[in-house]
Amino acid sequence: MLIKREKTLIKTPTRKPIMTNENNYQALSAALKNADSIGIFSHVSPDGDTIGSGLALYGALKALGKTVFIACADPIPQKLLFLPGAAAVTQNPPKAAKPLDLAIAVDTASYERLGVFGHDFSRAKNTAVIDHHKSNPRYGKINIVVECAATAEIIYRILKENALLSDDAAACLFAGIVTDSGCFAFSSVTPETHAIAAELMNGFKFDAENIIYNTYRAKSLQVFKLRNAVLSKCKFYNDGQIAVVSIFQSDLKDTGAGESDTEGIVTDGISIIGVEVAFSLTEMPNKQFKVSIRTKNYVDANDCAAAFGGGGHTRAAGCRLSGNYYDIVDKLLKVARDRL
Numbered sequence: 365m366l367i368k369r370e371k372t373l374i375k376t377p378t379r380k381p382i383m384t385n386e387n388n389y390q391a392l393s394a395a396l397k398n399a400d401s402i403g404i405f406s407h408v409s410p411d412g413d414t415i416g417s418g419l420a421l422y423g424a425l426k427a428l429g430k431t432v433f434i435a436c437a438d439p440i441p442q443k444l445l446f447l448p449g450a451a452a453v454t455q456n457p458p459k460a461a462k463p464l465d466l467a468i469a470v471d472t473a474s475y476e477r478l479g480v481f482g483h484d485f486s487r488a489k490n491t492a493v494i495d496h497h498k499s500n501p502r503y504g505k506i507n508i509v510v511e512c513a514a515t516a517e518i519i520y521r522i523l524k525e526n527a528l529l530s531d532d533a534a535a536c537l538f539a540g541i542v543t544d545s546g547c548f549a550f551s552s553v554t555p556e557t558h559a560i561a562a563e564l565m566n567g568f569k570f571d572a573e574n575i576i577y578n579t580y581r582a583k584s585l586q587v588f589k590l591r592n593a594v595l596s597k598c599k600f601y602n603d604g605q606i607a608v609v610s611i612f613q614s615d616l617k618d619t620g621a622g623e624s625d626t627e628g629i630v631t632d633g634i635s636i637i638g639v640e641v642a643f644s645l646t647e648m649p650n651k652q653f654k655v656s657i658r659t660k661n662y663v664d665a666n667d668c669a670a671a672f673g674g675g676g677h678t679r680a681a682g683c684r685l686s687g688n689y690y691d692i693v694d695k696l697l698k699v700a701r702d703r704l
């Protein structure tokens with residue numbers, strides 16, 4: 365006979381407002397003013413938040429006359445190419461003999477997620493980390509880590525404080541917020557998220573509907589085919605409380621989709637009534653599986669991911685595991701069952 369533990373509802377912690385009068389913000393504003401050469405770094409497998417936040421900052425610093433670049437270890441996804449300035453995101457930043465005056469990591473939860481640019485980041489004279497992941501170990505000299513719906517919210521406050529907002533920056537920040545908030549649907553969304561979106565829409569000219577379509581709703585035919593293929597094989601455990609979607613290299617090959625096209629598939633799992641924990645496993649070429657975790661009421665996704673050295677947020681997190689596919693599924697199921 366199974367004894368059910370009394371369930372505790374896991375709530376997203378109440379967040380504190382973004383306070384630009386704090387020391388770390390002052391330090392960042394001073395660093396931005398004093399630096400001439402600046403590198404902005406987005407995380408591997410880039411999404412709308414890391415690119416939108418990075419581009420808003422990039423445009424603002426360029427307008428200030430700084431020598432600045434924005435780099436990402438992976439190519440920027442097709443669907444983000446419409447963002448103003450997107451063409452500037454490079455995988456080959458200029459190789460200067462001297463270290464950068466300032467390197468800024470945006471939306472990058474760990475040093476490892478800088479990918480091949482970790483070295484360029486850490487050899488800069490000054491480093492700043494601007495992020496909203498609670499697992500962030502604060503690996504910069506200046507750290508602005510605030511739990512909120514999107515890094516774009518923090519960048520908004522910083523640019524506003526320094527009078528550096530523009531129509532283009534507003535479009536990029538709105539895209540970042542829409543991406544990471546699931547179009548204002550996630551529990552990480554607060555009145556402040558809505559207030560920032562409203563301030564952006566009130567103060568600046570950009571096509572909000574088009575941004576939502578491009579970042580949130582639009583999908584390519586390959587993505588549509590990939591979703592149909594993998595979701596039809598979704599497996600359920602624990603009386604329908606756990607959903608596991610698996611995406612193998614063969615699925616990508618059959619549908620013509622790429623690894624970045626797997627983003628968001630896990631959301632379809634957690635949308636199902638009764639599912640409390642959804643996992644998606646994407647087989648990587650090196651026998652590794654990239655695991656995305658989404659949770660609903662009773663389980664902390666960040667806590668599950670942390671069991672495997674990963675991290676993220678209360679409702680959305682990720683990690684990587686290597687080994688046999690069936691063993692990995694067993695390990696994930698155990699972690700979820702222990703918490704249900």
Ligand SMILES: [Mn+2]
Nearest residue numbers: 413471515544
């Ligand atoms: Mn983000």
